[in-house]
Amino acid sequence: MSLKAKISTALVFVFAILLALGGLSMYYLNELADDSQAILKDNYISLEYVSTMQKSLADLRSPDALADFETNLKKQEANETEVGEKAMTDAVRREFNRMKGSNDSMSVQRIRRYLFQLDDINRQAMVRKNETAKRTAKEALGWVAVVGTLCFLILFSFIVNFPGYIANPLRELTRGIRQISSRNFEERIMVKSSDEFGELARSFNSMAQKLDEYEHSNLARVLFEKKRIDTLIEVMSDGIIGLDENRRILFINPVAERLLGVERQRLIGRYAPDIATSNDLLRTLIQGLMGMDETDASAESINTLKPPVGDNLLKIYDPHPDESGKGRESYFTRQISPVEVSRTGESQPTLAGYVIVLKNITSYKELDLAKTNFIATVSHELKTPLSSIKMSLKLLEDKRVGDLNGEQKSLVDNVRDDTDRLMKLTGELLNMAQVESGQIQLQLGSVSPTDIVSYATQALQVQAANKQLQIRTDVPTGVPAVRADVDKASWVLVNFLSNAVRHSPPDSRIELSVYPIGGTVEFRVRDHGAGIRPEHRDRVFDRYFRAPGTNGQSSGTGLGLAISSEFITAMGGRIGLDNSVTDGAAFYFRLPIATEPQRVPDKSMIA
Structure with a gap:
């Protein structure tokens, strides 16, 4: 039941109590009024008639006495209400008629006796009706007292309890709101009713539960973490x-x-x-x-x-x-x-x-520039003594200087090999210094892929023959020229072939293929060696990274592929490792197609 319906019911109940008490009082008051009216109408008037008739009998010498007696007698005959009153009235009528005809004094005496009896009848009736009125008044007083007391108790209970019924939920709600404002989200309101207060309590408890869930939810922690991340x-x-x-x-x-x-x-x-x-x-x-x-x-x-x-x-x-x-x-x-x-x-x-x-990365860049300058300086300084050593070796091999015995010739060959390795290392270091300093100097032009392939295979022919390796080339006729720096493109292809020769097992083959792809020409070198482990494939073009071989040892300086990547990228090409090849390794680079052919580099330049 709604609060409005309950208040309306309470007011109707109070109205019904007041109506019942008032109705009971009106009923008994009406009974008392009827009893009083009966006394006045039935008996008191009769006594008035009897008294007037008695006065008329006492003054019969008056000319109006009989007329007054007749008048009051008629009125009394019309007001016969008590038992025996009619008989007495009729007797008075008979004696009055007899007295008017004979003027008998005995009739007067009998009339007076009958009037006295008639007076006594009405007086006794008045006494009797008065007792009835008293009983009615006493009964009315009792009922009104009982009903009034009951109504008083009910209304008193209503006055005591009903304000609390309205105020207690409001007080409980106020207390709950204070607790919620103090972040005590576990507070609940215990109002178990089906009216608006109960609905309000349930809504409040639902709100408090959701606030409590929010306080302990991931969202609150996320917001806290967001503030921490912002900081x-x-x-x-x-x-x-x-x-x-x-x-x-x-x-x-x-x-x-x-x-x-x-x-x-x-x-x-x-x-x-x-x-x-x-x-x-x-x-x-x-x-x-x-x-x-x-x-x-x-x-x-x-x-x-x-x-x-x-x-x-x-x-x-x-x-x-x-x-x-x-x-x-x-x-x-x-x-x-x-x-x-x-x-x-x-x-x-x-x-x-x-x-x-x-x-x-300013601090790292400064260190990197210092390292690059140092490498460039050292590499440049090393080239002069290395060139002198190579010149001395050539002089030693000249027969005009003198013949060398077998042991001396072996020593000269070892020195020459070491010198060539140092020359290659210093060349790579100089190229890397050029790359790191951002000073790559390109002479782009149109060059034939066939010439680049021919030069690269000739440059590595001796090394491949020493390991009984066969270099197979596949260059289609009419392959278009590429736009590139011929020296650097040849250097990259020679580096690919050199790595393939170094990692290929004896008596195997190396495949070098050239074919156009879209607007580029792809140079691909594939060997059948141990290949590159999957975890190392993404790092092969990183500077100074050396992939370990089958025995766990690394070879090379880790600069060749990094320099190759920079050269190809600078020429607008693309370089990569074919991850689909598992039995060996396949490196490729692509250069854009051009029109004008360019010279092929000298072998001494590549070395």
């Missing part, structure tokens, strides 16, 4: 910029704010490409995202738009003062990471935004 982002030394899926800036830490030279309040919530129109650094940072459709911004598409490693190095002026108290130009690497999340109930992740990280 970590603020104190990080790297520049960090967060974008949503629509490329609007969500957050930016102080380092990125300092490098961009724009206050973060002017950046948060704005469309990044709009700001990039007037900020060169931001335009450089999001250049991979500016041309991307928002519906096709997946991780793979971002990876395809990332610039090469060399172009990913940014030189930015940092106004933050260093030890000298001034700002300086620093080196940073850019990293764009898409943020993908899986919504609840879904298995397919959706793009939620991007994070751009500017990592300060």
